[in-house]
Amino acid sequence: MLRLKQIFLVQYKNYLQSSFDFHSDVVGISGKNGKGKTNLLDAIYYSCFTRSYFTNLESLNVQFGQTGFRIEAVFEKDEKTYTVTTIYRGNKKEISVNGVPYEKFSQHIGKFPVVMIAPDDIELISGGSETRRKFIDTVLCQLDTEYMYQLLRYNKTIQQRNSLLKNYHRHPDDNLLDVLDNQLTIPAAFIFNRRNEFMHELLPRITSFYHQIAGTEDEPKIQYKSQLFHHSIGALLKENRQKDILLQRTSYGIHKDDIQVMLDNVPFRSIASQGQRKSLLFAFKLAEYQTLVAHVGYSLLLLDDVFEKLDEGRMNNLLQWVCIKNSGQVFITDTHRERLEKTFNTLGLSAQIIEP
Ligand SMILES: Nc1ncnc2c1ncn2[C@@H]1O[C@H](COP(=O)(O)OP(=O)(O)OP(=O)(O)O)[C@@H](O)[C@H]1O
Ligand SMILES: [Mg+2]
Secondary structure, eight states: OEEEEEEEEEEETTEEEEEEEOOSSEEEEEOSTTSSHHHHHHHHHHHHHSSOSSOSOGGGTBOTTOSEEEEEEEEEETTEEEEEEEEEETTEEEEEETTEEOSSGGGGTTTSOEEEEOGGGGHHHHSOHHHHHHHHHHHHHHHOHHHHHHHHHHHHHHHHHHHHHHTTTTSOOHHHHHHHHHHHHHHHHHHHHHHHHHHHHHHHHHHHHHHHHHOSOOOOEEEEEOGGGTSOHHHHHHHTHHHHHHHTSOOSSGGGOEEEEEETTEEHHHHOOHHHHHHHHHHHHHHHHHHHHHHHSOOEEEESSGGGTSOHHHHHHHHIIIIIISOOOEEEEESOHHHHHHHHHHHTOOEEEEOO
């Protein structure tokens, strides 16, 4: 059981100094455009994931004109209280739990699982493969610390290899390339195997949610794609070294993986309707949520402006499923307070509505 009980924000985006108490499983956040609904969700996400959902640029999280921010989130998890404090000041960030700072922020990932669904997430369906790799990694990093470390190691080595390739015409260093290629072997194989194994669990969930949400007969075919199905990473790097030198970057590896979705043998993203895309996006996200709950036992769900995307019946089904069946905590934003009230009443949910 995981619950967020309170959050204090200081100089975080539009919040100069604000504090919110949460005492329900369903928290509606209402207010006019620009009031800070999304920013509040982002602060919650930040406390779970050690970074903003929307930006990697910390300076955008600091209130304009200030030099730092502070977020303090009080969680209750399995009957214990955890205060997660994030302090960002002078380009330095510190995150601590109950006053004890982390040496590495990665130690925090997975302790307070969270899933966000936000308007721009449709990129996950319509955009390039990078968004889908990020999706896979976001789930797996929360479930498996070893996966996260192998991924960090892989990404760091790829970066080194790419900068070596960039400078190759001035400093050709095949020995160092050999060393780096060797260093990639273990993390690449680990990540590939873990992703492949994980897809057997995730993909059927996505398909099943898609059918529930879309309520149609169409049969999207969803597959994990990786160059490593056919060749070892060692062979790929070796065979393509000349090509990589010309391109000045590493063109093969697990950083090219994708989740491919086909509808009637055509890529989903080139033919699917708006409605089908939305349904598939929700299917991806709910499958993520369900997977976290299945493994960890709980996860927060942050829904930003989803009323604009789902009709009333689907919204009710979703809330019922999350709050009643999974006994999870949900935060949901909407500009229309009455719409939130009506939904919560219809479902008989113990809910609260706050206004930032
Ligand atoms: N770093 C910052 N410092 C100060 N204000 C900021 C900062 N970043 C964003 N804002 C302000 O926060 C406001 C947006 O807040 P947010 O996106 O949370 O609104 P919202 O309630 O979700 O609105 P909508 O209903 O339109 O989605 C904007 O007015 C924006 O200018
Ligand atoms: Mg918003």
